[in-house]
Amino acid sequence: MNVLRRSKLILIWLIFLFSCTTTSLKQANSFYLVTKVSKYGGQSEVIVTSDRIVIECGKYSEEYPDYYWFTLYLLDQNNEAIMTLSEIKHSIKTCSQKKKLAENILAKSKKIFIGVMSDALKPIEKISDDNFEPIYFKQFNKSFKLSQRSFQFAYLQGDAGACVKAVDTIEKNQPCPPEDFPIKE
Amino acid sequence: MSPSWLYAFLVHKKIEFEIFNYIFYNFIDNGIGYGYGLLQITKQSLKILQDTNGEVKDFIFEDIRLKDLKNPDIAIPMGIRWLARKQDTATKKLGRNATHDELAMEYKGLLKSKTTYQSQSFKNYKGHYERLKKK
Numbered sequence: 466m467n468v469l470r471r472s473k474l475i476l477i478w479l480i481f482l483f484s485c486t487t488t489s490l491k492q493a494n495s496f497y498l499v500t501k502v503s504k505y506g507g508q509s510e511v512i513v514t515s516d517r518i519v520i521e522c523g524k525y526s527e528e529y530p531d532y533y534w535f536t537l538y539l540l541d542q543n544n545e546a547i548m549t550l551s552e553i554k555h556s557i558k559t560c561s562q563k564k565k566l567a568e569n570i571l572a573k574s575k576k577i578f579i580g581v582m583s584d585a586l587k588p589i590e591k592i593s594d595d596n597f598e599p600i601y602f603k604q605f606n607k608s609f610k611l612s613q614r615s616f617q618f619a620y621l622q623g624d625a626g627a628c629v630k631a632v633d634t635i636e637k638n639q640p641c642p643p644e645d646f647p648i649k650e
Numbered sequence: 651m652s653p654s655w656l657y658a659f660l661v662h663k664k665i666e667f668e669i670f671n672y673i674f675y676n677f678i679d680n681g682i683g684y685g686y687g688l689l690q691i692t693k694q695s696l697k698i699l700q701d702t703n704g705e706v707k708d709f710i711f712e713d714i715r716l717k718d719l720k721n722p723d724i725a726i727p728m729g730i731r732w733l734a735r736k737q738d739t740a741t742k743k744l745g746r747n748a749t750h751d752e753l754a755m756e757y758k759g760l761l762k763s764k765t766t767y768q769s770q771s772f773k774n775y776k777g778h779y780e781r782l783k784k785k
Contacts, residue, residue: 505781505784506777506781507778507781523765523767525759525767526759526760526762526763526765526767526768527762527763528759528760528761528762528763529759532759534767536767548766548770550767550770550771550774552758552771552774553685553690554685554690554692554759582774582778583774583777584777584781590773597766597769598766611766614773615770615771615773615774616774617774617777617778
């Protein structure tokens with residue numbers, strides 16, 4: 466009986482140990498890193514693992530119910546979700562198309578390169594007291610607080626090279642990443 | 651609205667104009683979303699701006715096509731006219747003169763919005779504005 470009880474305790478201990486190891490391994494391979502900010506802070510480049518990105522098409526505003534925001538949430542090093550908005554009005558069709566393209570890139574790439582038209586290292590200035598809904602990250606099965614920081618989206622590129630821009634043009638051969646990237650200055 | 655008034659408005663609103671120019675400079679030739687050209691004029695706005703019986707009937711434009719909005723010489727005056735209209739609508743909504751920030755949000759259709767998007771978009775706009783003032 467004592468032997469059985471001891472084995473049970475060992476088993477429980479092993480399960481606990483393995484679950485801890487798995488979690489820390491997941492965390493070690495998951496990161497958010499600001500790699501470059503332009504001289505005046507107008508553009509920044511970020512590398513983030515695909516598990517730290519959530520994409521959605523959100524209703525634009527009460528006044529324009531037929532428009533949508535193409536939105537990324539980036540889980541930063543403090544585990545807060547940074548809203549990254551494409552500052553353009555989309556139809557549900559164009560937003561969904563872009564979302565699908567971006568999600569394909571996330572599925573095929575571990576490291577994602579993101580360009581934003583914002584200063585990613587500027588100290589956060591709290592300009593509203595709004596307490597917004599936390600953002601759910603399926604990969605972590607957990608919701609995270611929305612950061613007071615926000616970005617304007619420029620492009621997203623997987624480590625295999627596929628790329629999605631904030632704005633698609635009617636002219637052919639427009640580059641992705643767009644002209645402002647990679648940051649030179 | 652006379653052309654000279656429009657010119658005066660353009661000069662007076664130079665700061666706002668530069669902000670929009672800065673924010674939307676990378677959105678030229680957008681053919682997929684709803685906003686077109688340098689000042690992101692929508693199809694609906696383009697129609698209103700040429701409607702002799704519409705909400706801006708006292709100063710309208712003629713024979714402007716969607717593809718013409720790629721030309722800044724056309725897009726800028728139309729955008730400024732639309733901005734002037736938005737100043738009126740923002741003032742009516744607020745019951746007082748709109749501030750520059752409020753006008754920018756009204757132009758984007760976000761003045762009365764209480765969503766997270768509005769709040770974060772406003773932060774992006776303020777970030778651009780602060781950088782512009784430092785340059």
